[in-house]
Amino acid sequence: MKRIILLSIYLIVSVWANEPIQPIPQHIDYDVSKATLGKYLFIDPNLSSDGTVACVSCHSFETGGADPRPVSIGVKGRKGSVNAPTVYNSYFNFRQFWNGRAKDLKEQAEGPLHNPVEMDMNPEDVEAYLRQNSTYRTLFKKVYGTEPTYQQTLDAIAEFEKALYTPNAKFDRYLRHEVELSEEESQGYYLFKTLGCITCHNGINIGGNSYQKFGLIIPYTWENCFPDRFAVTQNPQDKNVYKVPTLRNITLTAPYFHNGSVLTLKEALQKMGYHNLGFDLSPDEITALIAFMKTLTGEQPKILQESDTTP
Numbered sequence: 438m439k440r441i442i443l444l445s446i447y448l449i450v451s452v453w454a455n456e457p458i459q460p461i462p463q464h465i466d467y468d469v470s471k472a473t474l475g476k477y478l479f480i481d482p483n484l485s486s487d488g489t490v491a492c493v494s495c496h497s498f499e500t501g502g503a504d505p506r507p508v509s510i511g512v513k514g515r516k517g518s519v520n521a522p523t524v525y526n527s528y529f530n531f532r533q534f535w536n537g538r539a540k541d542l543k544e545q546a547e548g549p550l551h552n553p554v555e556m557d558m559n560p561e562d563v564e565a566y567l568r569q570n571s572t573y574r575t576l577f578k579k580v581y582g583t584e585p586t587y588q589q590t591l592d593a594i595a596e597f598e599k600a601l602y603t604p605n606a607k608f609d610r611y612l613r614h615e616v617e618l619s620e621e622e623s624q625g626y627y628l629f630k631t632l633g634c635i636t637c638h639n640g641i642n643i644g645g646n647s648y649q650k651f652g653l654i655i656p657y658t659w660e661n662c663f664p665d666r667f668a669v670t671q672n673p674q675d676k677n678v679y680k681v682p683t684l685r686n687i688t689l690t691a692p693y694f695h696n697g698s699v700l701t702l703k704e705a706l707q708k709m710g711y712h713n714l715g716f717d718l719s720p721d722e723i724t725a726l727i728a729f730m731k732t733l734t735g736e737q738p739k740i741l742q743e744s745d746t747t748p
C-alpha cells in the first residue's frame with residue numbers, strides 16, 4: 438500500500454515536473470492568529486501619517502490584489518510612479534518589488550510603511566499608534582505575548598500575505614487532470630509554450646521567478662523605467678529589466694506593466710509579442726492566448742471569505 442502511495446506521488450510529481458507551470462497548492466500552512474492580526478493591519482489606514490491610506494488602498498481585494506489606477510496615490514494625495522502589482526500569491530515570488538529589491542514579504546512591508554509617497558510612517562509612529570489602541574494591545578498580547586512592536590507588525594502582515602493564495606483556477610484543475618480545457622483555451626496554452634512566452638512566464642506563479650528585459654528582441658525604452666533592475670545593480674545591462682510579473686488572475690489586474698501604461702490585455706500581448714518575441718501576434722493568436730489567460734483566475738483567498746476575524 439505504502440509503495441503504491443509513493444509510486445502515485447512520484448508519478449504526480451514527475452508529470453508536474455514536465456509541465457513548465459505548476460498548480461498553486463490547495464492548502465498552505467500558515468499561522469491563523471498571526472495572519473488574522475495581519476489582516477486587521479493590512480486594512481487599517483491609521484498606519485499612515487495622515488490616517489487615509491492602508492495597504493488595501495493600493496492592493497484592493499476587488500481587483501485581484503492590485504491597483505486599478507495606473508500609478509498609486511499615497512498620503513496627502515501624493516502620486517507614485519509605478520503600478521502596484523498584486524499581493525495575491527506574492528509569497529511564491531523569488532523576490533519582491535518590480536526590481537526585486539526586497540528579499541521577502543517581511544522586508545517588503547517596510548517599504549510602503551516608510552515611503553513618503555505611500556504611508557509615510559516610521560517604526561516609532563507605528564508602535565505609538567498600536568500601543569495606545571486597546572484592541573491591538575489585546576491582540577498582540579494574545580498572538581505574540583507582548584506589547585505591539587514594529588517587527589511583529591511586519592511579521593503579522595507577511596503572514597497574512599502568505600494566506601493570500603488563489604487556488605483551484607481552471608488551469609490548475611486541468612494540470613491535476615480534473616477538467617479539460619476548451620479547444621480555444623488549449624490552443625492558447627499551446628501557443629503560450631510554442632511561441633516562447635513560457636521561457637519567461639513559468640513556474641507556480643507563471644512569472645515571479647526571474648528578471649528579464651522588456652524589449653529583449655526589439656528594444657523599447659519606457660518613458661519611465663524606474664524601478665528597473667539597473668536601479669539596484671547599476672549594471673547597464675539591467676536597464677529595462679524587471680522581475681517577470683505573475684500572470685495569475687491577470688484578467689483582474691489591469692492596467693498592465695510596471696508603469697500601468699497599457700490598459701488592455703490585448704495591447705499588453707501585442708507589446709509582449711512584438712518586443713520580447715520579435716513578431717506581431719495575429720488576432721486569432723491573441724484571442725486564444727486571452728482565452729488561456731482567463732483560465733488562470735483562481736478562487737478568492739479563503740482568509741478573505743472568513744467572517745470570523747477574531748485572531
Ligand code: HEC
Pocket residue numbers: 479490491492493494495496509510511512517519520521522523524527530532533534535536542545546549550554555556594598664
Ligand atoms: C500608495 C500605494 C501603496 C500602498 C499604501 C501600499 N503599496 Fe504595496 N505596492 C505599491 C506599489 C506602487 C508597488 C510596486 C513598487 C515597486 O515595485 O517599486 C507595491 C508593491 C508591493 C508588493 C510586491 C509585490 C511584487 O510582486 O513584487 C507587496 C507584497 C506589497 N506591495 C505589499 C504591501 C503592503 C503589505 C502594504 C502595507 C504595509 C502596501 N503594499 C502598501 C503600492 C502601495
Ligand code: HEC
Pocket residue numbers: 629632633634635636637638648649650651653678679680681682683684687690692693694695696702705706709710713714726
Ligand atoms: C523575455 C521574457 C519575456 C517573454 C518571452 C514574454 N514576457 Fe511577458 N513580461 C516580461 C516582463 C519582463 C514583463 C514586465 C515588463 C514591464 O512591466 O515593463 C512582462 C509583462 C507581461 C504582461 C503584463 C503583466 C502585468 O501584470 O503587468 C503580460 C500580460 C505578459 N507579459 C504576457 C506575455 C505573453 C502572453 C507572452 C508571449 C506572447 C510574453 N509575456 C512573453 C517578460 C517576458
